[in-house]
Amino acid sequence: MRFEGFYMSNQTPHNQGNCTTVALRSIRLVLYLMLLSLAGPVFSQQGLNPTLLQPMMSISYDSIRAHLNFLGSDSLAGRAAGTEGERLAAKYLAERLESYGYEPIDRNQDYLQSVPLHGSQPLDGCELLLEIAGGTRTLELWEDYVLYNTGAGTFIPQPVRLVFAGYGIVAPEYDYNDYINLDVAGAIVVFIEGEPPSEDASYFDGPYPTLYSYPEMKQRIALSRGARGSILLPAPKASAPYDWSGVVQDFSFEHVTLMYGVPDNFNAAIRLELAQELFHGAPFTFSDVLAMDTTSTMQSFRLETRLGFRGNFTQRDFVSYNVAGFLPGSDPELNETTVLLTAHYDHLGIGTPVRGDSIYNGVGDNAIGTAVLLELARHWATLDPRPQRSIQVMFVTAEEKGLLGSQYYTAHPLKPLYRTIANINIDGIAMFDEFLSIVGVGADLSTLEDNLERVSRRFNLSMTGIPNLFIAQDAFVRSDQLAYAQAGIPSMLVVEGVDYKNLGREEGLRRMEKWGAERYHTPFDDLSQPINPRAVLQHARFLLALAYDLAVSETEPEWKRGTRYVNARLRSAAEKR
Structure with missing residues (x-):
């Protein structure tokens, strides 16, 4: 079986004796190559497949902007x-x-997959009580603490004991356990943010964070040890200034879970100035704990304080939607396999006003990614002939609430997971300048790295890693590609590198950092x-070419040996799920 390659066409004209047809095709190709040369040295002309070239060069910024103007407008109020x-x-x-001619995938012949969700927000009247040295202090929501979770599962009507568990980590692969000889059953576990400091790449990934540094992981570990709940304490670092107002802003939005999700227990974070009070009468003070953090001498111990909580919440059950369409491939066998392109179209909605603006429009995150995927979908439908493998385009909901739309999809797939050969996720699009390098977030985990390298070479782009400045964000687990990886599908997020054509690297880094500080998750991402x-x-254009390369490839991407997602892939194949 021969494949139509991305770079070299093996097509034969319908009428080989028709010189006019051949000539017209040649003229059309020359015109497109002229357009490429006018556009600058963005990609190599040698070997480009005309089947892909015409749609790729027809991608329209005006069309993308029209979608963006609607999706990012105030009239949609932030798309929460x-x-x-x-x-x-x-x-x-x-x-x-x-x-565009896409087929609906849902069994009801609908483009909308219903995603049942539960939302809750804390109201005035929440009571968090601390018993300290025989006295009681009431902490104020927002001023003193914020809640990770809401709902009936957070109630602690009778005060319970507190236990300090260091970083709150149990990591057998690093021979590390903050819970050794520590009984936390029925207690509230207190831990500080972060994880043990290290410069050794074999120990907690050296200077880079692991999943153990995430509050959600610490909370799950505490719950698995029988704890009633947890409190996260800040551990300010020079590289990340402490900003309680920013914490309050992040937590001010509705808490949303899948309707069938695990009931939430009590999990909170308190402001730095109050942390010392939790350690009243304990063997060590909070200042001692911060010193332990910097000297790798962390200890766990009982506290003498107790905590109770009564919440007051508004709650609702509702349905949101993933939006999906499908185009079958041209090969009668390979069209059973699918390339999945995703972008989340939700954002934060209405939130805490900043300089008089309360609409968090989410233009960069991710209205522009949604607009680009729409434009890619439009041009994919014009490919003639179509690639051998099928394409599924999906706009997912509730990414901002914890990848909920994607998690629901992988639990209720519209197409078999084991026949979905790859996921390319779009979360953000280059907006500053043309770029000279590309980053495949998660590409190194699978042979998707080979596809990325092949397409990068044709676009005259170098492949680079995430800049050290942003590595702490651990981008692979921060967007929807994680949900598909956990379901076994080789996945990656493709973003531009910081080697910009006109700005240069330093200015590019400065603008990226400035955008993150001043626009990301604020009303000014508009x-x-x-x-x-x-x-x-x-x-x-790069994303279209990458998707095409996957859809015409003879081989399917595979996870690299030792990657944590290999077993999920094997399981879905065995179950034919």
Whole structure:
């Protein structure tokens, strides 16, 4: 069986004797190559497949901008999960997929997959009581503490004991356990943020964070040890200034879970100035603990304080939607396999006003990624002939609430997971400048790295890693690609590197850091921000070419040996799920 390659076409004209047809095709190809040369040295012309070239060069920034202007507008009020703004966005996306000729995947012949969710928010009247040295102190929500979870499972009507468990980590692979000889059954576990400091790459990944540093992982470990709940304490570092107001802003949005999710227990974070009070009468003070953190001498011990909590919440059950469409491939056998392209279309919605603006529009995160995926979907539908493998385009909900739309999809897949050969996730698009390098977040975990390298070479781009400045964010576990990886599907997120064509590396890093500090998850990630159309087009064309490379490839991507997602892939194949 021969495959239509990305770089070299093996097509034969329908009428080999028709010189006019051949000539017209040649003229069309020359015109497109002229367009490429005018666009600058973005990618190599040698070996480009005309089947891909025409749609790729037809990608329109005006079309992308039109989608963006709707999705990022104030009229959609930030597209929070379960709001009218998100419903209007889902309707818009479904209508576009239908107009492009995509097939609905849902058994009801609908483009919308219903995702049942539960939302809750704390109200005035929540009571957190600390018993300290025979006295009682009431802490104020937002001023003194914030809640990770809400709902009936957080109630602690009678005060219970507190236990300090260092970083709150049990990591057998590093021979590390903060819970040795520590009884936390029925108690509230107190731990500090972060993990043991290390410069050794074989021990907690050296200077880079592992999953154990995440509050959610610490909370799960505490729950597995029988704890009633947890309190996270800040451990300020010079590299990450402490900002309680920023914490309050992040926690001010509705808490959303899958309707069938595990009931939430009590998990909170308290402000730095109050941390010392928890250690009243304990063997060590909070200042001692911060010193332990910097000297790798962390200890766990009982505290003499107790805690009770009564919550007051507003709650709702609702349905949000994943929006999905499907185009079958051209090969009668390989069209049973699918390349999955995803982008989350939700954002934060209405939140704490900042300089008078309370709409968190989420233009960069991720209205622009959604708009680009729509444009890619439009042009994929024009490919003639179509690639051998099928394509599934899906816009997922509730990414901002913990990848919930993607988690629901992998639990209720519309196409078999084991026949989904790869996921390319789009969460953010280049907006500053044309770029000279590309980053495949998670590419090193699978042979998707080979596809990325092949397409990068044709675009004259170098492959680089995540800049050290941003490595602490551990980008692979921060967006929807994680959910698909956990289901066994080789996955990656493709973003531009910081080697910019006109800005240069240092200025590019400065702008990226500035955007993260001033626009990310604020009302100022809106339509007024500058966006470089050439950068958007370059990124969009690269993504189309990458998806095409996967769809015509003779081989399916595989996880590399030793990767934690290998077993999930084997399991889905064995179960034919």
